[in-house]
Amino acid sequence: MVAYASQTGTAKEIAERSVEALGRERAALLPMSQLTPRQLLNHRRVLFVVSTYGEGDPPDPAQAFYRQACAVDAPALNHLETAVLALGDSSYRHYCGFGQTLASWLARQGATLLFQPVLADKCDPAALRSWSNALSQQFQATTAIEKPYTDWRLVRRRHMNPGSVGGACYELSFEAAIDTLPFWQAGDIAEVAIDQYGLHREYSIASTPGEGMLKLLLRQRRDTDGRLGIGSRWLTEELETGAIVRIHLRENALFHAPDQAVPAIFIGNGTGIAGLRSLLKRRLEQGNHENWLIFGERQSACDLHYRDELERWLAEKRLARLDLAFSRDQTPKRYVHHVLAEAQAEIREWVARDAIIYVCGSKNGMASDVDGVLRQALGGRRYAALIERRGYRRDIY
Numbered sequence: 001m002v003a004y005a006s007q008t009g010t011a012k013e014i015a016e017r018s019v020e021a022l023g024r025e026r027a028a029l030l031p032m033s034q035l036t037p038r039q040l041l042n043h044r045r046v047l048f049v050v051s052t053y054g055e056g057d058p059p060d061p062a063q064a065f066y067r068q069a070c071a072v073d074a075p076a077l078n079h080l081e082t083a084v085l086a087l088g089d090s091s092y093r094h095y096c097g098f099g100q101t102l103a104s105w106l107a108r109q110g111a112t113l114l115f116q117p118v119l120a121d122k123c124d125p126a127a128l129r130s131w132s133n134a135l136s137q138q139f140q141a142t143t144a145i146e147k148p149y150t151d152w153r154l155v156r157r158r159h160m161n162p163g164s165v166g167g168a169c170y171e172l173s174f175e176a177a178i179d180t181l182p183f184w185q186a187g188d189i190a191e192v193a194i195d196q197y198g199l200h201r202e203y204s205i206a207s208t209p210g211e212g213m214l215k216l217l218l219r220q221r222r223d224t225d226g227r228l229g230i231g232s233r234w235l236t237e238e239l240e241t242g243a244i245v246r247i248h249l250r251e252n253a254l255f256h257a258p259d260q261a262v263p264a265i266f267i268g269n270g271t272g273i274a275g276l277r278s279l280l281k282r283r284l285e286q287g288n289h290e291n292w293l294i295f296g297e298r299q300s301a302c303d304l305h306y307r308d309e310l311e312r313w314l315a316e317k318r319l320a321r322l323d324l325a326f327s328r329d330q331t332p333k334r335y336v337h338h339v340l341a342e343a344q345a346e347i348r349e350w351v352a353r354d355a356i357i358y359v360c361g362s363k364n365g366m367a368s369d370v371d372g373v374l375r376q377a378l379g380g381r382r383y384a385a386l387i388e389r390r391g392y393r394r395d396i397y
């Protein structure tokens, strides 16, 4: 069995490809949200592919497994052969923390680790090859685990916020350089290969397949000396219109639009509008108009990305409510969590009607404050119930 714990789809995808490499007739795939430590007693060999968040924490879908694993009555696993592929990013303090914790726990319970945990820094291809090789050696897996990239042509790059005091923001539009448009869903993530450095950068997709174009919204990021980041420089300055770029579309299943006609609240800042716009577009395509957008940026004069569209949707009542917080338009500064704090009663009312809350954009500058206000507005019981029914979906970075 290949078990995975994934927040934004990477571990899921690598687990799926591991199953394919092992052969579907031999290996099964299971999300850790459907696995308990006790169920490991029913399996002889389990491979884990897991990512890490927060302070070395598991992704949300593996929180329950981890809680049960820490309990005193966790089962002895002397019968079990196992291995761990830990995904992470070495710029975080707790690098691959959950994968390493999981491997230590498995060993402590008596399981045999078939090989040392493989740590993959930002999906480093060498680490993925070493996982692939280990699967070949241990299980005679046949195919390599490679990401399917497709060619896309940059057809337009648009500066979205001239005159802003904030970092420059660009919309990049790509058309497929192959005959059929690759499939994606609103909420998914584009991994753009930056081949000259052998790395990739991730961006929330801003468009739906219905638009026939893949759109991304990029903020130029600079280090303290003012030098542009690798992806920022290449994508917003060097890449010429007409150039071909390799992009992999990653399914981000925990951030998709709901299938049911429930209300939805979209909260975000800056380039976070990208993920929210694709979801809103999807909702409008589905005919679901109970949409509430709470968006924050710096200056109303330059930073309301997709202004015309949002104002049109509002006038057409396809967007039920639009609240904007522009931090630099007044003192004291105003942010999206201030809007939320003022609208607590309405938030409770929407949540009582099974609204789904989407949050997209800055993890530190926005999502943590939004989370604080939500907990307070809903109270512990309703907040827990919201998470339990998968009503709180986040794409934050």
Ligand SMILES: Cc1cc2nc3c(=O)[nH]c(=O)nc-3n(C[C@H](O)[C@H](O)[C@H](O)COP(=O)(O)OP(=O)(O)OC[C@H]3O[C@@H](n4cnc5c(N)ncnc54)[C@H](O)[C@@H]3O)c2cc1C
Pocket (backbone or CB within 6 Å): 008, 189, 201, 202, 203, 204, 205, 217, 218, 219, 220, 221, 222, 223, 224, 228, 229, 230, 231, 232, 233, 271, 272, 274, 275, 395, 396, 397
């Ligand atoms: C799931 C996901 C979705 C994303 N969606 C978008 C999006 O829609 N639009 C968008 O513009 N970006 C998005 N990002 C961020 C993007 O992937 C890159 O990290 C960003 O473009 C910077 O890359 P770079 O190569 O230009 O900078 P780098 O060369 O990697 O670094 C440049 C400088 O930025 C600093 N830095 C790197 N990451 C951060 C950070 N998170 N916070 C503060 N400083 C940092 C570095 O320390 C360095 O000083 C997303 C990230 C994730 C994980």
Ligand SMILES: Cc1cc2nc3c(=O)[nH]c(=O)nc-3n(C[C@H](O)[C@H](O)[C@H](O)COP(=O)(O)O)c2cc1C
Pocket (backbone or CB within 6 Å): 005, 006, 007, 008, 009, 010, 011, 012, 050, 051, 052, 053, 054, 055, 056, 057, 059, 087, 088, 089, 090, 092, 093, 094, 095, 096, 097, 122, 123, 363, 396, 397
């Ligand atoms: C908000 C955020 C927090 C993260 N925290 C950590 C961390 O503490 N340690 C680490 O090694 N990696 C961290 N990462 C990197 C992820 O684990 C890595 O990108 C992984 O490939 C994501 O896999 P997933 O898409 O399956 O969730 C973090 C990434 C994000 C976006």
